[in-house]
Amino acid sequence: MNFAFTPEEAAFRKEVAEFLEKEAPPEYRESRVTFFDMSSHEDWIETHRKIAEKLGERGWISMHWPREYGGQDASPFYRLILREELSRYHSPGYDSIGAGIVAPALLLKGNEEQKKQHLPGIAQGKVMWCETLSEPGHGSDLASIEVFAREEANCFVVNGQKTWTTNAHFADWNALIVRTDREVTPKYRGLTFFLLDMKTPGITVNPVINMAGHHEFNEVFFDDVRIPKENMVGGLNKGWYLVMSLLDYERTTDTVYAVASTYIEDLAEYARENNLLNPLMRNRLAQLTADCEVARMLHYRVTWMQGKGIVPNHESAMSKMYSFELLQRVSEFGMQLLGQYSQLAEGSARVPMYGRIPSCYLRSFGYSLEQGTSEIDRDVIAQRGLDLPRLR
């Protein structure tokens, strides 16, 4: 056993921190925005792109990829360190969909042309991605999705409505799952995965405002959208396997505990400055700090497995669910700490911390839903991890 980072990893962390000390946007640091409510800053897309390109120039987004695709064969702990530091500096710059989900899926299942076409843009921080799985009628039960792609001579033609697509309003490309066979049972055998250029005619993106009042995700309508056949990944009607690995990457990409940890520190500082540390608040703060350490361990275990070439499965569901629910508890604690002031919204007279606390709190209702709900995670842990029997 060894719980330390290597000297090289520690040096990398220092380098990233020095970079962010200069480059992390000061207003983001000051307002203590978290990774999950960056969209509360109006200029965040431009800010994100600017920083992403600088990370790309340094080769930091792709350090853990194979050399032949622009990586340095580094351990996945480099990705983790980068994201921990970005969290600590309240900085945007990491496209958790493109770099976090699409890239590893392409490395695994993409063909040579697809890798050559798409990986450099992601590594350089220049191309942003969104991911479209959910539909109004089907979220957890992805095998039932209905949006259909009709096969023609050299393309597939998509019609229908998807929803909850994060970042669709500015993404350049989309990782899309649609139905290509309506007859087959089980239904999951009729799904196909495509890479879709968001400039393709026939795509309409409508904003959906979340309960924190922010525009983060969208409805996406497809009206005879033509996708060239070469944009299919993993084979016709083989999309399910990609969806499953996408979800596995999704569950391991965000260092949620790092967001929680930064948030806990910010709240502790606020509490100290404002004399709010009574025994009750101290106790809650300490409990959250301990919880956060457990979340960190759960995530480090997954990263360690990935570095060893072991495919994490229920382990990533454990890590993701525990840290997201922890972040909900931290957000709740922020509200309790601020008391009456916690209900003041951004822009109000007398609002503390730019209204960040209620904004984080309201955003936190999504944490046990996005990337698969906590119910589904618990099923995965119980059934795949513990081998408990299933009813179905």
Next chain:
Amino acid sequence: MDFALNEQQEMMQTLARDFLGSEYPDKVLREMVDDEKGYTPEFWRKMSEMNLMGLSIPEEYGGVGDFLDLTVVLEEMGRVGFLSPFFSTVVLGASAIIEAGSDEQKQKYLPGISGGKLIFTLALTEPSARYTADAVTAKAALQESDYVINGIKLFVPDAHVSDYVICVARTDEAVNPQDGITLFIVDTNTPGVRCKLLKTIAGDKQCEVTFDNVRISGKDVLGEVDKGWSCVEKIMAKAAVARCAEMVGGAQQVLNMTLEYAKDRVAFGHPIGAFQSIQHRCADMLIDVDGSRFVTYQAAWRINEGLPAAREVAIAKAWVSRALQRVVNSSHQIHGTIGFTEDHILHLYTKRARSHELSFGDADYHLERLVSQSL
């Protein structure tokens, strides 16, 4: 024991439910959340035609019914997320005047309140945002027969639309912070009274009210000079329970919409309500809703009967505040992402649950009161 409503209470419940059900659909709630006033004079007139503002005011001043009737109506208001200066006027303003007012003051204000002509509120908390007596620092200094008030009151509900604010101020720097507090009836048009509407997440209307050398006649002292805190405590007890009643209504409504969704929404070939993890959450929600209702009505009943109620009030406000948080949390989880959007109505209940918990003492505050009473 009788856990059922009596005939009069049932009548009030039906009246309020029918009225609000038809006149206060979600669309109106959304409008009122965004509206600066938070109500329309036209709606206020309709309420007054039903004599709602007379609830719990003695008949001789144009009132009707008792505190339990008021509790029943507030539960119905909570169900639809009702916003208006009703609570401030009837629960805070009228209670204070009934509690501490002279005959002359009662004659002057109560018929106006019950008749829907006057809007009142209570200015208690300050930037320290605490509900304890030592937090009252706004000063009222005696000058001849007048008082001059200086200070800032924060989180004052509906002050921006009120005709009168009952201001809790310090008239003496006593050793015991509960002494030396006096209540004043302040006309909001008096020079030096300034009001700023705060922006809250729930869109309920709360204000910062500044008193800058506000000169008040000695006639407008409410109750005894320096002895106002016991009156504040009584208003606080009623307000906390009344707020619980609104929370019970909110919790019930959230449970109802959740059950409907759980039966309707299909995943993996079943209504999601068939999954055990969803059923267990719903079962817990029912305990939270019924439990909330019972502790609330027990406290309301004790207040109505004139029995000591400090313990029951603390239990109600502490428990219901937390229970409602659990209910909305479960509801969000069961609704999936549709409930996470502004398009769905649920978020307004969630946000209001927050402001309701915070008003008149949050769960931590009431648990502390409870434990210090019983130790």
